Amino acid sequence: MPSSPSAQAKSEFAEIVLAAVKFGFEGVEIGIDDVSASISIPKSEMGDLCTSIAFRLGKMMKKSPREVAIHISTNAKPTRLLKNFSEANGYVNAVLDEKEYSKLVLQQVIAEKECYGASDSGKGKKVIVEFPSVNPNKPWHVGHVRNAVLGASISNILKFVSFNVEREDYIDDLGLQMAESLWGWMNISSKPDKKFDQWMGEQYVLVNKEMEKQNMKKDLDLILKKLENLDSEESRTVRELAERCVRAQLETAMAYGVYHDVMIWESDIVRAKLLEKALKLADMKGILDKPTDGKYAHSTVVKMHKIARFAKELIGNEEEAKVIVRSNGAATYIAKDFAFHSWKFGLIDSAFRYSKFIDQDNGKPLYFTSKSGEEMEFGKVDLAINIIDVRQKYEQQIMKAMFSLIGEEKIAEGIIHFAYGRVTIKGSDLSTRSGSWMGDGKNFTADDLLREAKEVAHKIVSQSESISDKSSFDSISNSVALAAIKFEFLKFAAESEIVFSWDKALTFEGDSGPYCSYTHARATRVLEKGAFEIPKSVDADKVERGADFELIKLIGSFNEMVEKAAREYRPNVITDYLLNLSSLFSKFYEKMPIITGGESKEVRLAITYCAKQTLGNALRLIGIEPLERM
RNA sequence: GGGUGUGUGGCUCAACUUGGAUAGAGCACUGGCUUGCGGAGCCAGAGGUUGCGGGUUCAAAUCCCGUCACACCCGCCA
Numbered sequence: 001m002p003s004s005p006s007a008q009a010k011s012e013f014a015e016i017v018l019a020a021v022k023f024g025f026e027g028v029e030i031g032i033d034d035v036s037a038s039i040s041i042p043k044s045e046m047g048d049l050c051t052s053i054a055f056r057l058g059k060m061m062k063k064s065p066r067e068v069a070i071h072i073s074t075n076a077k078p079t080r081l082l083k084n085f086s087e088a089n090g091y092v093n094a095v096l097d098e099k100e101y102s103k104l105v106l107q108q109v110i111a112e113k114e115c116y117g118a119s120d121s122g123k124g125k126k127v128i129v130e131f132p133s134v135n136p137n138k139p140w141h142v143g144h145v146r147n148a149v150l151g152a153s154i155s156n157i158l159k160f161v162s163f164n165v166e167r168e169d170y171i172d173d174l175g176l177q178m179a180e181s182l183w184g185w186m187n188i189s190s191k192p193d194k195k196f197d198q199w200m201g202e203q204y205v206l207v208n209k210e211m212e213k214q215n216m217k218k219d220l221d222l223i224l225k226k227l228e229n230l231d232s233e234e235s236r237t238v239r240e241l242a243e244r245c246v247r248a249q250l251e252t253a254m255a256y257g258v259y260h261d262v263m264i265w266e267s268d269i270v271r272a273k274l275l276e277k278a279l280k281l282a283d284m285k286g287i288l289d290k291p292t293d294g295k296y297a298h299s300t301v302v303k304m305h306k307i308a309r310f311a312k313e314l315i316g317n318e319e320e321a322k323v324i325v326r327s328n329g330a331a332t333y334i335a336k337d338f339a340f341h342s343w344k345f346g347l348i349d350s351a352f353r354y355s356k357f358i359d360q361d362n363g364k365p366l367y368f369t370s371k372s373g374e375e376m377e378f379g380k381v382d383l384a385i386n387i388i389d390v391r392q393k394y395e396q397q398i399m400k401a402m403f404s405l406i407g408e409e410k411i412a413e414g415i416i417h418f419a420y421g422r423v424t425i426k427g428s429d430l431s432t433r434s435g436s437w438m439g440d441g442k443n444f445t446a447d448d449l450l451r452e453a454k455e456v457a458h459k460i461v462s463q464s465e466s467i468s469d470k471s472s473f474d475s476i477s478n479s480v481a482l483a484a485i486k487f488e489f490l491k492f493a494a495e496s497e498i499v500f501s502w503d504k505a506l507t508f509e510g511d512s513g514p515y516c517s518y519t520h521a522r523a524t525r526v527l528e529k530g531a532f533e534i535p536k537s538v539d540a541d542k543v544e545r546g547a548d549f550e551l552i553k554l555i556g557s558f559n560e561m562v563e564k565a566a567r568e569y570r571p572n573v574i575t576d577y578l579l580n581l582s583s584l585f586s587k588f589y590e591k592m593p594i595i596t597g598g599e600s601k602e603v604r605l606a607i608t609y610c611a612k613q614t615l616g617n618a619l620r621l622i623g624i625e626p627l628e629r630m
Numbered sequence: 631g632g633g634u635g636u637g638u639g640g641c642u643c644a645a646c647u648u649g650g651a652u653a654g655a656g657c658a659c660u661g662g663c664u665u666g667c668g669g670a671g672c673c674a675g676a677g678g679u680u681g682c683g684g685g686u687u688c689a690a691a692u693c694c695c696g697u698c699a700c701a702c703c704c705g706c707c708a
Contacts, residue, residue, distance in 0.1 A: 037648070052650050055688060065688070089651055090688085135708090175708055299706055313633050317704060326706040333708055393634070394703055421635090422702085466668065480670090492643065495635070497701075504642075509670050510656040511643085518670045526667050568647075576644070579655075590663095590672045597667095608667095630670080 004117075004559030005105045009081055010039055013049050013094050016082060020075040021053075025061060025068075044550060047086070047093030048101075054090050065090035098549045102540035102603075105556040109610040110534060117558040117617050122163035122566065128344055128379065129155045131387035132258075133170040136242035137181040138201030140252050140446035141437040142500050143423035143430050146489045148258045148446075150420055151387040153490055153571040153622045160621060161566045166378060167260040170340070171368075173242040174266045177432070179223045180207050182238050183216060195447070197248035200241070205435035230271055239267060247358070252446045254361050257482065257623055261367065262378050263357060268369035269340060272351040275331055278339035279324070281348065285406040288324065295320070298327035302402065310401035310412070314394075322398055337399050345411045346380035354378070383414045385569065390419035390495060418569055421497040442502075449505060453481035456506045457514075466525065466629045476630050480514050483624045487513025490622050491575040511579055513624055516615065519582040520626045522589070523612035530595040532605040542600040547588040548607055554584050555614050562621070571622055578618050585611045 003011075014035040021028060021035075035053055042050040054069035061068070069087040076085040076092070081104070084095035109116045131151025132144050140148070151167070159165045172178070181200060184207040192199045210216070226234040246263070253259070269275070279300070282288055289301050301321035308314045324335045331339075342348045355373035356365045367376065388396065396417040403412040423430060430437045430444060442448045457477035461467065467476060488505050492498060508514040543549055558577070565573035588611075594604040616626035 038650090040650075042651070046651075050651085052689090055650075059688075091651065172708080177708075296706080301706090314704085315632085317632060319704070323706045328706075330706080332706075390635080391702060419635095427701090460670070464668085464670090496643085497636085499642095504657095507657085512656085512670085514670060515656095518668085522668055522671085529667060572644080576655090579644095583655090586671060587673095589667075593667070595667050629668090 005101065005108060005556035006553075006560050008104070009049065009096060009101065009556075010036065012079055012081055013039060013051070016076050016079065016085075016094075017051055017053060017072055017092065019077065020072045021057065023075050024071055025057070028057065028061060030057065030060075042091070042093060046088060046091070047084075048096040048553065049082075049094045050091050052091055054087075054092060058090070096553075098543050098545055098552075099540045101556070102543040102549065102552045102607075103538055105552050106538040106540060106603075106606050106610050109555065109613050110538065110606070113613060114617060114620075116613060117562045118160050118162070119559060119563060120162040121563060122158060122161045124164075125383060126164040126166065126381040127158055127383040127385060128166045128168050128381045129158070129385045129387065130168050130170055133172070133388075134249060135175065135177050135432070136171055136173055136245040136249070137177050137204055138245075138432050138437075139195070139197040139443075140249060141430050141432075142444050142446065142449055142505075145256065145446045145449065145485065146420060146423050146498065147387050147389075148253065148256060149486045149489050149623060150418070150494060150571065152258045153486075153574075154385060154387070154418065154569055156621045156623065157562065157566050157571065157574070160562055163383075166262065166381065168378070169260045169263045170266070171242065171246060171263050172266045173239055174227060174270065176220070176224070177204070178238050178242060179220050179227060180204065180211075181241065182223055182227075182234060183207060183219055184210075185237070185241060195248050195251070197245050197252070198443075198445070198447070200245050201432065201445075202435075202438070204432065205438070208433045208435075230267060235267070239265075250358060250360075250366070255450060256446065256486075257362075257625070259360050259362050259364060259366070261364075262354065263366065263368040264340070264352070265369050266336070268352060268371075269336065269343075271371065272369075274339040274343050274348060274351075275335060277348040278342040279331075279335065281342065282338070282402065282406055287402065287405045289321065291321075296323065296327075299323050300325035302398075302405070306405055307398055307401045310404040311397040313397065314401075334395050334398055334402075337395070338402050341384060341399065341403070341411070341415060344379050344381055344384045345408075345414065347408065347411065350375075350379060352376075352378070381414070383416065385416045385418050387418045387420065390421055393417060393419055416569065418494065420494040423498045423500050425500055427499060444500065449485060450481060452502065453485055453506055454478055456508070457481040457484070460508060461630060464630060466521075476627065479625055479627055480508070480517060480630055483513030483517045483619075483627075484508055485513075486623050487516070487575060490571045491579075493572055494570070514630075516578045516582045516619060517624065517627050517630060519585050520612060520615045520619065521628060521630045523585060523608050523615065524628045526589070526594055526608050527605065527612065530601065530605045530608075532609055534609070535602070535606065538603070538606055540603055542603045543607075544592075544600075547584070547591045548604065551581075551584045551588045551607060551611060554581055555610050558614050558618065565621075574618055574621050578615065578622075581611065581615055581618065585615070 018035050038051045038053040054065040057068045058065035069090050069092045072092045073085040073087045080100050082094050083097045086093050132147035134144050155165050155167050184203045226232045301323050303321050325331050352369045353373035354367045354376045355370045357368040358366050360366050400412045400415050437444045454477050457480040461477045561577045597604045619626045
């Protein structure tokens with residue numbers, strides 16, 4: 001892939017500056033990387049690129065920064081792309097040749113189309129992205145939506161930079177929650193009369209109310225005991241309930257355009273004996289202790305001082321050890337996760353069998369682990385990204401440290417806990433147990449959120465004059481609603497807490513998804529009206545130094561933004577970029593007549609086309625389908 | 631007690647990892663743009679001691695130390 005226009009301009013500038021430095025200041029110790037790192041984009045009235053390198057050089061050579069900068073700017077040799085250099089306040093500013101640079105950008109977008117912005121920086125590496133891993137006894141709530149759209153978006157971004165991406169969903173069908181739901185199934189006589197996940201979630205709230213009234217610990221212990229035997233009737237019932245619930249949850253997932261490649265079920269992890277294999281390995285490496293007396297008698301632990309060598313945050317923790325396997329033989333969450341990650345990285349053999357669970361409406365099958373089925377190649381990755389609530393940071397750290405302890409530093413490094421902040425309702429948790437996810441009239445569920453958003457979108461879309469046929473209304477309002485919701489969850493830094501409010505979630509103007517979609521639709525219509533046809537070569541002579549060139553410069557830097565988003569696992573880099581791009585296109589649109597642009601019409605249409613293409617590519621990265629009209 | 635994170639106009643946030651010229655958006659507020667290619671838009675305005683104190687630096691929202699406030703985590707729960 002050719003390097004992106006902005007990267008090309010940057011590296012040219014770095015070389016020019018370095019040559020100018022070497023010209024008068026022989027022997028000064030500065031490399032191309034130092035110069036590159038000092039380059040940034042100044043306010044547009046100063047130029048198109050700038051470097052602060054003169055401050056550093058000035059210090060090294062005991063000269064004033066201005067003196068050095070003047071030397072650089074007067075000795076800088078223009079190239080085809082960079083034509084002018086000047087000094088201001090110690091900075092060296094450079095001006096791009098707008099015609100040459102525009103041509104470069106426009107031609108690259110036109111040549112690469114939906115691949116524009118992609119790169120091969122992740123080529124040859126496999127990554128497994130785990131999300132949203134919702135317990136199979138309730139509907140997705142708005143917090144799960146955040147998790148899901150983050151996971152989907154990160155997967156898209158990594159794929160765009162050529163990682164081999166596996167989207168995986170972990171289903172815990174053996175936890176306490178499932179035991180409790182099974183108790184409800186056996187003891188509360190209510191029939192499923194609505195979407196199954198919704199019904200199960202409501203029933204679960206009833207079980208918890210019942211638990212406040214009567215002590216059912218004995219019942220639950222008995223159920224848990226029976227669930228240990230995977231062939232017991234209880235186990236089969238639980239799995240059936242879970243599968244039914246997951247089917248309902250997947251309807252939600254697909255409504256949100258969230259897809260996976262494989263689901264790993266906890267009961268199959270047990271069946272495949274991953275835990276035994278992983279613990280045996282850990283034991284062989286000598287990291288496990290089995291105290292015979294004291295506080296941790298008869299359990300299996302990892303001593304805290306060992307962990308703390310690799311997780312400095314845990315130094316000073318009052319606990320002496322972390323329990324891995326309880327004295328009653330039950331594994332803790334950390335043990336299970338350790339085993340699961342041993343599988344992900346191919347450290348222990350997989351004995352999983354897979355079957356097709358459903359055909360997703362994107363045309364791709366979703367596989368799941370099952371008792372029977374065939375062997376397939378999932379896992380064995382270089383990188384595992386876990387989209388998990390920030391509150392589980394402690395456990396994730398311990399699990400990572402365990403890999404460091406057994407000498408698998410590469411695995412420890414490859415486990416990325418993508419910690420996202422909570423979604424709260426007025427500062428209080430969305431609790432599955434208490435039922436705080438249920439509201440008056442509308443629930444804080446993914447289904448209700450989408451329904452509400454669609455309703456609002458429908459009202460606005462129905463005022464649009466550009467849509468004539470009624471059948472488009474529904475699909476367009478659906479897309480607009482999804483754009484609003486997804487954008488709203490992705491535009492904030494992932495670690496920040498979000499206080500959910502209906503008002504904010506249903507935003508259609510300003511810094512929002514629909515604003516970006518609108519810009520895309522508007523650009524599309526201009527191209528239609530202008531009868532734009534993709535030219536064989538672009539003539540950029542009519543590019544001015546106005547809103548047109550500002551827009552072109554931003555288009556040219558898309559690839560850099562994608563790389564940044566991928567490197568830092570930050571979808572909000574893309575949402576930021578989209579807002580900038582939409583805003584610059586709107587300015588260009590307001591200030592420069594496109595179709596009525598006379599001699600400039602042709603190039604302005606080409607700019608419009610490239611803006612549209614880039615908007616579309618960026619929107620797809622965050623899981624929003626670009627609209628042709630709305 | 632130990633740890634992690636957050637603190638930026640009235641409100642919601644961005645920029646902090648990698649220090650750079652006048653701290654950016656949106657909402658709300660004031661005023662303007664529609665006989666123009668889609669007004670879900672655009673233009674102009676007002677609003678900031680970046681929690682507080684110190685330090686490093688030519689340069690600090692950004693790095694370091696301290697401090698205050700808030701949130702979360704530290705269980706043989708999951």
